[in-house]
Amino acid sequence: MSAEIDVIPHIAPKAARVRREVIYRHTFLVRLTHWLNALTIFIMIGSGLNIFNAHPHLYWGQKGSELDRPFLSIDAVDGARGPRGITTIGPVKLDTTGFLGVATDHGQVLQKAWPSWLTIPSNQDLADARHWHFFFAWILVANGAVYLLWGLLSRHLKRDLWPTWRDLKSIPRSVLDHIRLRHPTGEAAKRYNVLQRLAYLGLIALVSLMVLTGLTMSPGFDAFAPWLLDLFGGRQSARSIHFFCASGIVAFIVVHLTEVVLAGPINEVKSMITGRYAVPPEHDREPALSPEGPPCP
Amino acid sequence: MPLITRRTALTTSAAGLGLGLSGCSKILFADKLTASSDFQHVLARGEAWTLASQRFLLSGGALAREYSPADISPKFKPNGTLYPGGEDYEDAVNEDFVSWRLKVDGMVARPLSLSLPELRALPARTQITRHDCVEGWSAIGQWTGVPVGLLLKAAGPFPQAKYAVFHCADNLEGEPAKGGEQAPGQYYESLALVDAVHPQTLIAYGMNGRPLDVAHGAPLRLRVERQLGYKQAKYIQRIQLTDRLSGLYGGKGGYWEDRGYEWYAGI
Numbered sequence: 001m002s003a004e005i006d007v008i009p010h011i012a013p014k015a016a017r018v019r020r021e022v023i024y025r026h027t028f029l030v031r032l033t034h035w036l037n038a039l040t041i042f043i044m045i046g047s048g049l050n051i052f053n054a055h056p057h058l059y060w061g062q063k064g065s066e067l068d069r070p071f072l073s074i075d076a077v078d079g080a081r082g083p084r085g086i087t088t089i090g091p092v093k094l095d096t097t098g099f100l101g102v103a104t105d106h107g108q109v110l111q112k113a114w115p116s117w118l119t120i121p122s123n124q125d126l127a128d129a130r131h132w133h134f135f136f137a138w139i140l141v142a143n144g145a146v147y148l149l150w151g152l153l154s155r156h157l158k159r160d161l162w163p164t165w166r167d168l169k170s171i172p173r174s175v176l177d178h179i180r181l182r183h184p185t186g187e188a189a190k191r192y193n194v195l196q197r198l199a200y201l202g203l204i205a206l207v208s209l210m211v212l213t214g215l216t217m218s219p220g221f222d223a224f225a226p227w228l229l230d231l232f233g234g235r236q237s238a239r240s241i242h243f244f245c246a247s248g249i250v251a252f253i254v255v256h257l258t259e260v261v262l263a264g265p266i267n268e269v270k271s272m273i274t275g276r277y278a279v280p281p282e283h284d285r286e287p288a289l290s291p292e293g294p295p296c297p
Numbered sequence: 298m299p300l301i302t303r304r305t306a307l308t309t310s311a312a313g314l315g316l317g318l319s320g321c322s323k324i325l326f327a328d329k330l331t332a333s334s335d336f337q338h339v340l341a342r343g344e345a346w347t348l349a350s351q352r353f354l355l356s357g358g359a360l361a362r363e364y365s366p367a368d369i370s371p372k373f374k375p376n377g378t379l380y381p382g383g384e385d386y387e388d389a390v391n392e393d394f395v396s397w398r399l400k401v402d403g404m405v406a407r408p409l410s411l412s413l414p415e416l417r418a419l420p421a422r423t424q425i426t427r428h429d430c431v432e433g434w435s436a437i438g439q440w441t442g443v444p445v446g447l448l449l450k451a452a453g454p455f456p457q458a459k460y461a462v463f464h465c466a467d468n469l470e471g472e473p474a475k476g477g478e479q480a481p482g483q484y485y486e487s488l489a490l491v492d493a494v495h496p497q498t499l500i501a502y503g504m505n506g507r508p509l510d511v512a513h514g515a516p517l518r519l520r521v522e523r524q525l526g527y528k529q530a531k532y533i534q535r536i537q538l539t540d541r542l543s544g545l546y547g548g549k550g551g552y553w554e555d556r557g558y559e560w561y562a563g564i
Contacts, residue, residue, distance in 0.1 A: 046321040055433035062364065062427060065434035067372035117320040121331040126431065127557030128331050134564060135343030219429050220563025223361045223523045224354040235427060235435050 023190055025277035030156070033147040034272055040140045041207075041249060043132060046120030048246060049113075050129035056113035058243060062234035072240075076101045076111035083111055141211060148204070160192055161201055167194040183263045186282030199252060206248045213242040348561040352491075355563075361497055361522035364425045369505060370436040373428070375512035378484065381467035381532050389466075394516040399448075399500065403462070403537035406453035413516055416502060419443045424497055430526040431558065440520045441503030446494035448536065454490070458538040461493040462486070462545060463519050466532035469552060486530040487542055487550040487560070488521060497522040500533060525562035527553045 026034070057070035064070060073088045074096070085101020087094045098104070103115035105122075116122040120132055151157040174195050177183075184193055192200070215221045216228040216238035232238040260268045264280070271277035322328050330336040389397055394413055401409040423441040445461065465484040492498060499520040502509055509515045514531025521528045528551070542548060547555025554560045 042321065043325070043327075046325075046327070051433070055430070057434070059434075062368060063370050063435045063437045065370070065372075065374040065430075065436050067374050067436075068370070117322075120322050120325070120327045122320060122322040122328055125331075125557075127553075130431075130559065131337065131340040131343065131557075132327070132331075134347060134559075135340040138343055138346050217429070218351075218564035219361060219427070219525060220351040220355060220523045223359040224351070226362045229362060235429065239433060 020281060021279045022276050023279055024275050025190075025271050026275045027154075027156070028275065029147070029150050031272055031275060033143050036139065036143045037147070040136050040143060041253075043120060043136045044140060044210075045246060045250065046118065047129045047132035047136070050119040050121065050124065051126060051133060052243070053113045053119065053124055054126040058240040059236040060233070060240060061236055062229070064236040074100045074113035083109065085111075137211075137214065140207070144204075144207060144211075161197050163194050163197045167197060170194050178259075181262055183280065185280040189279050199255065203249065203252050206245045206252065209245045210242060210249070213238040213245065217242065344559045344561060347559075347564050351561070351563045355523065358495060359523075361426055364427065364437050366425065366439070368437045369425060369439055373436045373438045373505075373513065374430075374434065376430060376526065378467035378469055378531065379512045381465075383466070383468070386466050386532070390511060390515075397516050397534075399517060399533065400535040401448055401452040401538075402535065403539050404455040404458040405449075405538050406455065407451065409448065409452050411448075413502060416443055416500065416517075419447060422496070422499055423503075424499070424520075424522070426497070426520070426522045428526055428529065431553075431562070439503075439505045440499060440501040441506075442499035442501030442517075442520065444494075444496060445498045445500055445519075445536070446496065448500065449490075449494060449538070452538070454538045457540045458490065459540050460487045460489060460538070460542055460550070462537040462539055462542070462550075463488075463530045463533050464535040464537060465530050466534055482546065482552055482555065484530060484532070484552045485546055486519065486528055486552070487545075488528070492521055492524070495521075495523070500536075523563055525564075527551070527558060528562045 056074040057064070057066065058072040059068060059070050070088075071090055073086075075086050075088070076083045077086050078084075083097075083102045084095055085097040085099070085103065087096040087100050099115060100113060102109060102111050104110070105116040110116065112124050119129070121128050148157070151161075171194055174193050177193075178195060183189070212228065213232055215225070216232050217235055222229055222235070228238070229235060232241055267278050397413055399409075399411045399416060401411075420443070421441055422444055423439060425437065425439045428436050428438060449461065463486045465486075467484045469482060469484055488498070497520065500517050501514075501520050502517055504510070504513055509518060514529075514533075517533045518531040519529055519533060539545070542550040542560075546552075549555045550560045551558075
């Protein structure tokens with residue numbers, strides 16, 4: 001640990017408490033649907049990975065089994081010193097032993113695509129994982145529908161998420177600010193910045209795609225809406241897109257949590273629980289960077 | 298003042314990472330919940346909602362997509378039982394299934410017992426459809442057979458009959474466990490009558506223009522095109538009409554259903 005960024009002397013917190021403006025940032029409905037969505041997506045990813053483990057291959061088109069050619073496979077193959085986890089993406093073969101294909105769980109070497117610590121339930125059980133997945137899929141859809149409907153009617157989506165022309169023009173500057181770990185202060189901190197807006201809208205798009213590609217995998221729903229098969233190029237394509245969108249959601253979560261931590265985890269998490277957000281004061285914007293350069297480890 | 302120091306950021310991230318690595322299931326007590334029958338009861342509501350919504354959406358009797366001959370899988374993956382054991386089946390294979398009978402009985406006015414030539418003489422349907430395994434893979438094949446609805450009409454089900462149960466010749470003894478313990482057992486399946494009389498629900502005897510081969514269920518198998526692969530029972534000997542599933546085998550209406558899978562396999 002080198003340069004400490006906290007350059008403000010000890011009297012600062014007291015002074016800051018006086019100065020800080022508190023606004024009501026998140027309505028009750030946003031907070032409720034946010035946490036329900038967070039829990040549900042966590043469960044959907046965990047149970048989804050368990051389901052994936054039942055057939056760890058991805059294909060493009062209407063059909064695909066081990067007798068066809070997958071473009072992605074996670075296998076366990078016998079090596080000279082025990083089983084190796086091999087992940088194959090197109091022509092590329094990667095040794096992923098320890099994480100994908102072969103991993104150790106409580107001292108036991110298990111041959112499965114995704115390791116036990118990532119899946120729900122932790123042991124390989126397709127039947128139970130499906131029960132989890134399809135129950136919480138209903139919660140995800142119901143919760144998402146309530147949020148979207150309310151978001152449209154209350155104009156939350158239009159007002160808070162839909163980027164304005166000015167927002168779009170500020171993308172380059174916002175990207176630069178994010179790279180330099182500078183977060184908006186004062187008036188600017190009272191509204192979502194353009195990258196936030198795009199990220200949240202992107203998440204809505206990803207979750208919607210998850211639901212649609214998930215339904216395309218259902219032979220019953222396909223009979224009702226065969227156009228889904230055409231939209232996604234087949235059931236196996238839909239399954240692959242389902243996996244890609246899940247990866248996109250994982251990427252969102254990583255960035256989202258990183259930003260929460262960087263922007264002030266206590267204030268941010270508190271605001272998503274109580275709705276009240278302490279606006280970072282304006283003039284503290286400058287010393288965010290140490291003089292030697294960006295505070296990167 | 299800066300809203301966050303590097304130290305706070307690193308500690309929080311490390312705590313988060315540690316929490317994650319300890320296990321997704323552990324954080325939510327997911328394994329304990331899975332083992333609780335009360336919680337399984339809650340999860341089972343999901344299946345009930347899925348069944349109710351798909352019954353509603355498919356109330357017009359929509360057909361599963363049918364494909365063109367060019368879409369047929371060059372190799373259709375056989376799954377489950379690949380060769381039923383037992384002397385009876387061995388003999389049946391050796392004599393080319395000449396004495397194989399399909400019985401239709403239970404809650405019917407006119408029980409039937411049909412030989413393969415008799416079945417082949419009935420009006421047939423040929424369809425090229427996609428087979429979706431619960432594990433995630435799909436294969437496309439062409440099936441020829443007698444619509445189950447036709448057989449039921451001939452047998453005349455009693456008004457109180459609710460299910461068609463398909464009894465099979467294969468015993469999945471020794472099938473490796475999927476997760477938990479798995480007892481050996483006779484394969485069987487069941488459908489609600491609304492699915493049994495759907496025009497694409499067949500007792501198939503032909504696949505890709507040839508008689509069904511042993512790995513794919515010779516001489517007779519079920520095709521239920523709007524449901525998953527485990528519903529497509531093979532080696533069928535008997536269709537029983539009944540008003541309840543509780544008295545049969547494990548009581549859940551199918552070999553895999555008795556082992557934890559959903560009875561309604563439309564998703």
